[in-house]
Amino acid sequence: MNARTKFIMVFFSTLLTVMLVIGALMGKSKEGDATYKPLSVYTEVLARIKADYVEEPNMDKVTRGALQGLVEYLDPLSSYLTAEQFALFEKSRENEDQGTGLSTGLVVFKQRLSYTQILYVVPGSPADAAGIRKGDLIEAIDGASTRSMAPANMQSVLSGKPGTKVRLLVRPARQPDEPQEHTLKRAAVELPSVSSKVLEDGIGYIDLDVLDGKHVDQVAAAIKSLESRGVKKLILDLRGNALGDAKQGLLLADHFIREGKLASLKGQRYPEENFSAEGDTTLTDAPLVLITDRATAGGAELATAAILDSGRGKVAGERTYGLAAFQKTIKLDDGAALILSVAKYYRPSGKAIQDGGIEPSDLVAPADLRRYRLSELEMIEDPTAVEPAETTPASLEGDPEKDPYLKKAIEILKSPPEAVKKAA
Numbered sequence: 001m002n003a004r005t006k007f008i009m010v011f012f013s014t015l016l017t018v019m020l021v022i023g024a025l026m027g028k029s030k031e032g033d034a035t036y037k038p039l040s041v042y043t044e045v046l047a048r049i050k051a052d053y054v055e056e057p058n059m060d061k062v063t064r065g066a067l068q069g070l071v072e073y074l075d076p077l078s079s080y081l082t083a084e085q086f087a088l089f090e091k092s093r094e095n096e097d098q099g100t101g102l103s104t105g106l107v108v109f110k111q112r113l114s115y116t117q118i119l120y121v122v123p124g125s126p127a128d129a130a131g132i133r134k135g136d137l138i139e140a141i142d143g144a145s146t147r148s149m150a151p152a153n154m155q156s157v158l159s160g161k162p163g164t165k166v167r168l169l170v171r172p173a174r175q176p177d178e179p180q181e182h183t184l185k186r187a188a189v190e191l192p193s194v195s196s197k198v199l200e201d202g203i204g205y206i207d208l209d210v211l212d213g214k215h216v217d218q219v220a221a222a223i224k225s226l227e228s229r230g231v232k233k234l235i236l237d238l239r240g241n242a243l244g245d246a247k248q249g250l251l252l253a254d255h256f257i258r259e260g261k262l263a264s265l266k267g268q269r270y271p272e273e274n275f276s277a278e279g280d281t282t283l284t285d286a287p288l289v290l291i292t293d294r295a296t297a298g299g300a301e302l303a304t305a306a307i308l309d310s311g312r313g314k315v316a317g318e319r320t321y322g323l324a325a326f327q328k329t330i331k332l333d334d335g336a337a338l339i340l341s342v343a344k345y346y347r348p349s350g351k352a353i354q355d356g357g358i359e360p361s362d363l364v365a366p367a368d369l370r371r372y373r374l375s376e377l378e379m380i381e382d383p384t385a386v387e388p389a390e391t392t393p394a395s396l397e398g399d400p401e402k403d404p405y406l407k408k409a410i411e412i413l414k415s416p417p418e419a420v421k422k423a424a
Contacts, residue, residue, distance in 0.1 A: 083335030101158025204231035211244020249299025267343030288313030322357030
């Protein structure tokens with residue numbers, strides 16, 4: 001046993017012993033015993049690994065893995081960062097994409113203790129040009145497995161200055177057994193503007209891919225434009241909308257809801273904060289249907305929950321991702337850090353959005369979804385057939401005849417008036 005390993009073992013054994021003693025003194029109640037009991041199990045496991053593992057373990061690596069697993073098990077957003085990783089995290093926030101990894105064109109979230117899932121690909125971005133699509137999985141970044149990356153570290157590694165490169169090993173949804181390696185040249189990515197159009201029977205369609213101040217303003221402009229063209233009913237498409245903060249999601253909901261509670265934010269040690277509608281920001285009373293899918297997350301979920309729970313509109317599609325929490329960065333003495341969810345956003349009905357996402361009022365039939373996804377995958381051009389920069393996916397999204405989400409939304413709006421409530 002080398003000196004470093006001895007030091008680590010002695011340090012952790014001493015630390016855990018002290019914590020157990022404190023727990024025994026302060027936690028004579030059943031609650032106290034329950035809180036500190038797992039520490040004794042951890043000590044025993046650590047000792048068994050050291051004594052019985054097939055070879056001399058790297059205890060530093062084992063401990064880091066244990067800490068990372070402990071934090072990541074809490075939720076898909078929390079992270080434990082080593083001192084080196086935290087330094088990279090801080091530096092990445094100085095990049096043009098502010099450490100989000102958006103310079104690749106990817107909006108990603110790490111599945112708990114698993115690979116990284118792509119929720120959205122910005123049109124015209126480096127990732128889009130390479131043929132990477134929503135629903136694909138990232139197995140590795142610059143040769144490092146995403147399974148062993150903390151969520152915050154993964155975004156830091158994706159982030160970089162325009163012109164720099166990053167290697168990704170991607171498992172495409174259309175060819176899951178054939179991982180593909182891509183080298184992306186980061187760029188200044190421009191987010192797509194809000195688009196809108198008039199459909200049949202005076203129904204207006206608005207497609208909102210990302211949530212920020214500019215795009216919420218564009219939604220407001222689109223509503224006014226559509227209503228000036230005779231639109232009496234609205235569809236707001238939030239599929240793949242996973243980029244944007246809670247504030248913008250609440251502002252979006254406020255454009256449709258005249259009064260009442262929009263959401264609340266609370267945690268174990270975070271005082272409850274309530275958010276209510278302000279009538280002077282409401283833009284329309286038109287019957288409303290939102291469209292969501294598995295990649296709808298964050299601020300878009302807050303807007304969806306507020307509109308659904310208030311009875312202001314219906315929701316068509318799939319259950320959303322379930323990512324809505326307020327996080328705090330806690331620096332540790334050794335230079336490491338915890339990025340911890342300290343409060344959750346709750347729906348007006350009282351349920352935490354992060355605990356299972358949002359179930360639509362009107363689900364699209366699974367058989368229709370399977371046919372739609374297969375059709376979408378068949379329409380994606382082969383990235384090896386042309387230069388990557390020229391490769392763009394065809395899409396059925398927004399086609400009332402072939403898009404089952406949109407068909408369901410139109411069906412709802414054509415139902416009797418009482419099926420889609422107006423604002424109070």
